[in-house]
Amino acid sequence: MATTDLIGAQTRADHAVAAATAPLPPKAAEALARLETAFLPLDVVRAVTQYEMAAFRYDQLIVRPASSLSPAEFDAIRLSQETMTRAFMVLAEAGQTSLLAPLEVATSYRYAAAHCQELAKAADFDGCLAAQDEMRMCRCQLEQAGRLDLIGGAS
Numbered sequence: 001m002a003t004t005d006l007i008g009a010q011t012r013a014d015h016a017v018a019a020a021t022a023p024l025p026p027k028a029a030e031a032l033a034r035l036e037t038a039f040l041p042l043d044v045v046r047a048v049t050q051y052e053m054a055a056f057r058y059d060q061l062i063v064r065p066a067s068s069l070s071p072a073e074f075d076a077i078r079l080s081q082e083t084m085t086r087a088f089m090v091l092a093e094a095g096q097t098s099l100l101a102p103l104e105v106a107t108s109y110r111y112a113a114a115h116c117q118e119l120a121k122a123a124d125f126d127g128c129l130a131a132q133d134e135m136r137m138c139r140c141q142l143e144q145a146g147r148l149d150l151i152g153g154a155s
Contacts, residue, residue, distance in 0.1 A: 023144065030146030044094050051087035052103050052150070054080040059110060102142055106150035109138035 024032065058080035061073055069077075091097045116131035142148050 026143050026146065029144055033146035040096070040099075041094065043090055044096050044099070047087040047090035047094075048096075048099050051084050051091070051100060054083035054087070055103055055107070058084070059107060063114065102145045102147040102150055105138050105141045105145075106147070109135055109142070109151050112138065 023029075057076060061069065061077050061080070064073075088097065088100075091099060112131045112134040116128050116135065119125075119127040119131060139148070139151065142150060
């Protein structure tokens with residue numbers, strides 16, 4: 001459908017509406033994410049869940065000094081890496097590796113939070129502010145994706 005603006009040039013009304021569309025509110029984004037997940041094949045959903053859980057365990061263990069890890073924890077690191085590899089292969093075959101993007105953002109958030117704590121202990125408050133900016137950016141991205149659960153946020 002074409003319309004005429006005040007100067008007389010024709011414009012498409014549906015194009016003008018699309019340009020003015022706002023981003024989805026967080027609750028709507030979460031609902032959309034759940035709906036999209038509901039239509040994914042079960043093996044893809046399982047692979048994402050397995051990858052997220054293995055990555056979380058890996059992140060927990062890898063930050064600790066190697067001298068403090070037990071043999072079972074070394075095995076857990078290896079098993080986490082193997083699980084992430086298998087899950088990534090399933091997602092790659094399905095063409096769904098983009099489903100891991102929120103997890104990467106959550107990992108960046110956790111690293112920024114840990115870095116901020118270190119900087120605060122060292123009284124580097126300017127550096128801490130930069131880390132907090134990174135954390136805010138990551139939180140906004142996760143909120144838009146409806147995945148605040150990855151950083152322990154309310155959903």
